[in-house]
Amino acid sequence: MVKKIFTFVLFSCLSFGSVSLQHKDVRSIMNQLFLYHIEQKAMSKQLVVRALKNTIDLFDPQRLYLLQEEVNQILTITDDTVETILSDYKKDRFTYFEHVFTIFQNAVIRAKQIRQDFYFQEFGLKKIQSDPFYTFANSVQDLQVRIQQNISNFFSEKNLKPKSKQWQKNVRFYNRKYNDHEAAYFAQNDEDKDKKAHQFTFKLLKALSKSLDPHTLYFSPQEAKEMRAYLEKGCKGIGIVFIEDADGIKVQSLVKTGPAFKTRKIHEGDVLVKVNGKVVKESFNKAMRKIQKHDDHAILTFKRADGAYDVWIRKEKMEIKDSRVDIAYEHYKGGVIGKLKLHSFYESKQVSAYEDLKYALRELRKKGPLKGLVLDLRENPGGFLTQAVKVSGLFMKSGIVVICHYTDGDEKYLREIDGRSYYDGPLVILTSKFSASAAEIVAQCLQDYGVGIVVGDPETFGKATIQYQNITDENQHSYKVTIGRYYTVSGKSPQLEGVKSDIVVPSRFTQYPIGERYLQFALNGRNIKPHFEDSLSDIVPSSKKWFQLYYLPHLQKQNSQWTKMLPTLRKKSQERQKYDSEFQNYLHAISKKCQYHTDMQMEEASNIVKDMIQISNKH
Structure with a gap:
């Protein structure tokens, strides 16, 4: 599964303003990241090697520029060379990285020539089905084939006649997209010293920050703006x-x-x-x-x-009202089964995921008695931790939702203290391999308490780390940095392993290598003891009485109603998946990495809710 690079979308919001980066900014910004980071506290040999790998990946993510021997040349460095890089780092010098940029420049010149030569050949425009390239080309001939394949796939989709006017316009468009990326690596030849330093320093900060772990990142003003709009809607x-x-x-x-x-x-x-x-x-x-x-x-x-x-x-x-909560339902036995898709865990002064879901539940009840509910968290990448706690609270009484372990050894318990749930009927939490972070907190928490059943891919993404971000504060330098790990009330951490589905209903992403475990430099996962019985150990004495009077009496107990049904529910679901002809067609389509016209995952999630209703009525 590869995203095409030829669709470029930008939501025109104001940036926070540009910032001109200099070499001296690298250590200053990295020191801020080291101060917060849960594990990495100083530049090291390990981080130097990681940063070099990141530099390569940032330059050539599609493996359409570099040869394997050039990659080896960059990464095969002696201990003395690493020591020199570390010594230069302390003096705000980055000679080795500048040498790497020179290799990149030569690779760009070569790729441009290959593209130019290919445009003037008589070539067929047949689309070539292939997986993305994970390794680098072993020879220039291999690289030529890759680039030609990439061009052929681009033009074949448009049914263009070679050398026609529209074909020539698309050649210019294709080149323009790559030129934007390539130009940044030639900035060090720019006569404008500030521009030269800025482009180089920005790329270096990207590589260095990501060497700490996959989720620590330095953002350009434009990237920070887009992230802020996403988080705050x-x-x-x-x-x-x-x-x-x-x-x-x-x-x-x-x-x-x-x-x-x-x-x-x-x-x-x-x-x-x-x-x-x-x-x-x-x-x-x-x-x-x-x-x-x-x-x-x-x-x-x-x-x-x-x-x-x-x-x-x-x-x-x-x-921004799009990509917040989608409301759907189907009529069932004198009521409705609701289907709520939450796209992310957003929060601002005006809107939040929690308030939107509460509103959605009220809207569903206007359609009739709410017999069952599917909470769709597929492809939900997460967002604000506070919203994960509040959203979990819609489906449970009081109790610990998540335990956070931070850089300084501090431990914090995030609780739902409302004492009432807004929905306590049959609940399926629908997930996929792209359900991550805050979405995993909600899925794992509701599974821990037994108030809902997790359905979907065998496991979710597997990100259970906490990031501090200064993006929403409009700082001059914007970044996010991993400051802790989280655990749900059972003591489990989804880190690397993800949230395990109670009933597996595969998505189109099932067979792809997706998840935290596949990311470079991911942090390890671990578990802690369960916290279903809240000792209030972190509550200050002056507040303890309130919690004892109004919180502890309403603690959410582990619900065994749905877990007892699981063997029956699994059997019914497996039979439908095996014998239903349309579901078999769906499984065949996704095995061939094709789209399917019907959302069979949602259909089966709805069927499982119906099974939960029917079994409940019998008892």
Whole structure:
């Protein structure tokens, strides 16, 4: 499963402002990360080697530039060389990394020549089915085949006639996408010393920060802006999602609450031709930066079939309503079975995952008695830890949700203290290999207490680490850093292993190597003792009486109702998966790595809820 690199989408929000990086910033920023990090506290030989690997992966993730012998040349270094790198690091010198960039430059020149030669050949445009490349090319000939295959796949999807006008436009588009990536590695040749230092230092900080673990990262202002909008489901901007193809930069969609939508002039598919009166000739990213340049407004010129038009747009704070909670239901025995898909665990002053789910539950009850519920956490990558606690609390009474172990040895218990659940009927938590972090907290917590059954891929992603981020505080330097591990009330940690499904219903991701265990430099997992009986050991004496009076009497007990049903529920589900012809067609499709027209995972999750209802009624 590979994401195509030719679709570039940007939600036009304001950046926090650019920052010019210098070599001296590296140690300063890394020292901040070392201060917070749960394990790594100083630059070391291990981190140097890791950073070199990351530098390679950041440059050549698709394995379309470097040869294996060049990779070996970079990574095969003596102890003396490592000591020199460490000594240079303390002096804000990065000579070896500059040498690596020179190797990258030569690789770019070679790849460009291979692409150029291939464009002028008479080649077939047949799509070549293949898995992504995980290893590097062993020879220039092997590299040529890879690049030619990549180009052929790109052009074959568009059914373009070689050498036609549209074909030539797509050649320029294809090159433009790679040129944006490649140009950064030639910045050290730039006469502008500040630009040269900035590009090199940014790439170096990316590699060094990620050497601590997979989730410690340094962000550019643009990346920080996008992350902030994702976490808070809101930002200040014009409210247009742009996409680029061979015909130019187009409007893919409009945010319904955004200022661009309110103009009633802009349509999906309109092509951006000018920004603030200047013709758009540069790359996609540069055009977006032009839009973001002015704090309060943008003047954009678009064209479509009936001509061109100008529009003045004032930038406003927007609430993003897409990708929050999807509500669906089906009628069943005089009531409804609800299906709530939570896309992430977001939180801001205006919106939160918790409030949206509460609202969704109220909406479902308006449709009829809520007989059962599927909480869909598939492809939910996580978000705010506080929201994971609150969302868990919707389905349980009082109790510990998660225990956090931090860098300084501090241990914190995060509790649900409401004392009431908003839904306590048949519940399936639907997961996949892409359910991660906060989604795993909710799935594991509800499984621990027995209030719901986890259904989906054999296990979830397996990320049970906690990150501190300064992105939402609008700092000059933005990063997130791993500061702790979390455990659910059973003492289990999903780290590396993931949350195990009670009933396996495979998703289309089942056969892919997806999960924390497959990431470089992932932290180890471990378990602790269970905490179902809350001792209140961390509660200060002045607050203990309140917890004893109003919290402890309402502790959520482990519910055995659904776990006792599991053998029967598993048997029924396995029989449906084995004998249902459509489910067999689905399994065949995903075994061939193909999409399927029906969401069979959700269908089976709904069937399991129905089984839970029927068995409950019998008893």
